[in-house]
Amino acid sequence: MLKPVLLILVCLVLLGLSIRLFYRGLRQTGTERVLGRLTQGQPQPVPTKTSWVGLDRAFLRAGLGRPSERLGVWLLLWAFGMLLGFVTGGWGGLLVLLLLPPLMLRLYVNWRYQRRLQRMIEQLPQMLDHTVRSLKSGRTLADAVLGAIDAAEDPLKNAMGRIQRNVQLGVSLPDAAADLAELYEKDELRLFALGLKVNHRYGGNASELLENLIKMIREREQASRQLRAMTGETRVTAWVLGCLPIGLAGYFLATNPHYLLAMWHDDSGQIMLASAFGLQVVGSLALWHMLRSV
Template identity: 80%
Template sequence: MLKVLLLILVCLTLFGLSARMFQRGLRQTATERVIARLTQGQPQLLVQKSSWVGLERAFLRAGLGRPTERLGVWLLLWALGIVIGFALGGWPGLLVLLAVPPLLLRLYVGWRYQRRLKRMIEQLPQLLDHTVRSLKSGRTLADAVLGGIDAAEDPLKNAMSRVQRNVQLGVSLPDAASDFAELYEQEEFRLFALGLKVNHRYGGNASELLENLIKMIRERDQAARQLSAMTGETRVTAIVLAGLPISLAGYFLLSNPQYLLAMWHDGSGQIMLATAFGLQVVGCLALWRMLRSL
């Protein structure tokens, strides 16, 4: 009876949530949607004293927008998932749905950020090369950099539009580049911002500085590729170690499903399965951290 009541409560909650979202969508005008898009990612939004600044920073770096706009909806869905897990699987189901969604979200955001950052680093020499050609044609450094951003491709163009917005708001180009570099915490961007700051303060040949930076980025990329080739065997070993317990569990479910189902319906068996799942998660995290250090 308790499970039936919990499912009815979940259904009513989801129906009320969908009705509220539909009503909110009807009330939101086209002008409000356009203003929201134009103000998204403004620099002053990141310095707000909020407990969600770290979450917004991670989502912004991954190119996922601001999560706080939909945070209430996602928390409500997570809570409903926890209730459903408790209703269907008892305490083990509750613990799984309590721990797995944040872990998966953290892994997805980190993977999305690393993939986006890698692509941005690959595109940066092209932007700098365009900037050097613009400088040699007689344009100023600021105009050359902004022109290079306009000529770049996504995701670098989308990410460095933050620099353009800061400059349009009156921030100097070196400070805007430093803000961008600190957001993404990458040495190539920090060196680019440092070069702009040094040139702005002391002068000098900006085109030669940027050419040296292009050469350095390409040499670092070549070294990273060589390291990846040398550590390929280590990565494959880590993947095999992480996937072996999961593969064995899948084999048992296919060949003898009663073996694990009998454990699932027993109290001590549930504890053993939950412990095995927790150890598997810890082991995967340890292997992932070890691979990141390569």
Template identity: 70%
Template sequence: MTGPLLLSLIGLIMLGLSVRLFHQSLRKTGTERVLSRLAQGQPQPSAGKPAWTGLERAFLRAGLGRPTERLGLWLTLWALAILLGFAIAGWVGSLSLLLIPPLVLRLVVAGLYRRRLGRMIQQLPQLLDHTVRSLKSGRTLADAVMGGIEASADPLKAAMGRVQRNVQLGVNLPDAVHDLAELYEKDEFRLFALGLKVNHRYGGNASELLENLIKLIREREQGARQLSAMTGETRMTAVVLALLPVLMAAWFMLTNPHYLMSMWNDHSGRQMLIAAVCLQVSGCLALWRMLRSI
């Protein structure tokens, strides 16, 4: 009886959602669409930030756009999936669909952010080198940086588009680059912003400053690669230690499932298995924290 009621409730919710979206699409005029497009990429004030700023920041850093535009739709679909999981598998399915999607989303967004940021740092010396050559040809610092952004490739060009928009809106170049550095929270961008700010305030040879910054970024990248090569054995050992118990349990379930199921059906054996799972999760978290410190 519970299943048909939940399915009927899901159908009514989806019907109401479709009617609401259709009504919104009819009310939204062409002027509102243009204004919403012009508002994208504008510098946001620090005061009065919405509650979903952290989620929006993570999506922007990963190059996925702004999720808050359709946040209500995604939350509604997530709630429907939780109800559907409850109708199919009870509380286990409902709890699984409540916890697994946010965890998977966080891992995917974090992975995309790290990969995108690594490519941007690799492209940054080329942008700075183009800026130095433009400075030596007689262009101003702001024009040289803008030219370097135009000559760059994605994803750095797309990220630096934020700097271009802020400069076109009247923000000076050091503050625009500082805003980018605070968004991505990377030392290389912060050093770039600091160098521009020092040159803007006190003057000096900007080309020499940028050449030193190029040398510093390349030395940091070389040091990071050497550290990764030196700690490769340690990281591989941690991966093996984390996967070995899981692989052993999977092997037992494939070859002799009665062995583990007999333990699960016994009260003391069930407590041992639950304790083993808790220790495995704790050990994986400890290994992950240790690897992050390398």
């Protein structure tokens, strides 16, 4: 009876991946379309793709460096953990150690990325303000931006160091900023790169453009805080609904373990438990998407 349960879990995972890919395919913001029109007719750098480009990208955005150098060691430890789980817990232990480490790693990397990105956006207005003061003192736009990056604090300074390295290698400042915005996928960074590109191509008052960007970022941050305060009850309700079935299952295992174990040793009980697990996963994904929409 374990094989149908594993098949159901694999189908649910594949269904979740397909929904995620479809959702990502629909996400093409207006800023990306504007950037595409601005770069028409210009030579584009050819990206070098590797087998682990997605993993490297996720770790770079989270500030964890490149995992490719230590990937063999981590895969060996993971295989050893799965073998140990199979020896100690049978097929159930193998399944747990097969799925749990990648899931925990994904959650940790995503948490690090979101926390780091939030801190970067909080520091961005100060960096832009430093750039505006440098522009008004007579420095060029490129010198003002690079000087503001040197005066910034981590993690923004560490992330913006990518722009400095690209400029030193001969890449133009707008293209270097666009590369950074594409890496972190944040609207504020995309608008910063778009402003530099427009100023580089058509000219204009760069200090006024950056001042408007500073005002927009601060207004968006204030609106985001107000929205989080207004939707706090909704988010707490979603967390309670998502954690309630897991809490009840843990309570049953702690107070009366034979109740669930008797269901697991019965064919119909295994089907019920697998269905309940699948519905819990689907419901948690639905609540997660609802929380992201607010």
